[in-house]
Amino acid sequence: MKTHRVPLNDGTTIPQLGFGVLFVPDGETEDVVGTALDVGYRHIDTxxxxxxxxxxxxxxxxxxxxxxxxxxxxxxxxxxxxxARATASLSESLDRLGLDHVDLFLIHWPLPTLYNGD
Incomplete structure (x- = not known):
């Protein structure tokens, strides 16, 4: 499977089709993601x-x-x-993923009332 890549404003590209792992238990994730990679997925979303x-x-x-x-x-x-918490949290994610960077790090969803609108 060859996935079309979409250009982003910073000059990088993102695979148009990604594989999300919501609700995949950690103990099964290695095999599930391995299968996704085997069939051609190159964007993994966790x-x-x-x-x-x-x-x-x-x-x-x-x-x-x-x-x-x-x-x-x-x-x-x-x-x-x-x-400061976001920076530390990203570092923990990188450790769990075994990577030195992720390609996209998102706020799962904004909660401005939790942080005084900041």
Missing amino acids: AQLYHNEAGVGRALARSGLPREELYVTTKLHNGYHEP
Whole structure:
């Protein structure tokens, strides 16, 4: 499967089709993501809230695919929006994923009332 890539404003591209792992238990994530990579997916979408970043990381490592062929998205848990907590939280995600960077790190959903509208 060759996935079309969509250009982004910063000059990078994102695979148009991604594989999300919401509701995939961590113990099954390595095999599920491994199968997705085997059939051609190159964009994997996870989140801290899904509690399966470690399984995604194991699948990525096991795949043997070059990092530049992969696009990894994860999302910041909602209790960590403040800058220092977000930075530490990203570092923890990178450790679980076994990566030195993710391609896209999103706020899972904004909660401005939780942080005085900031």
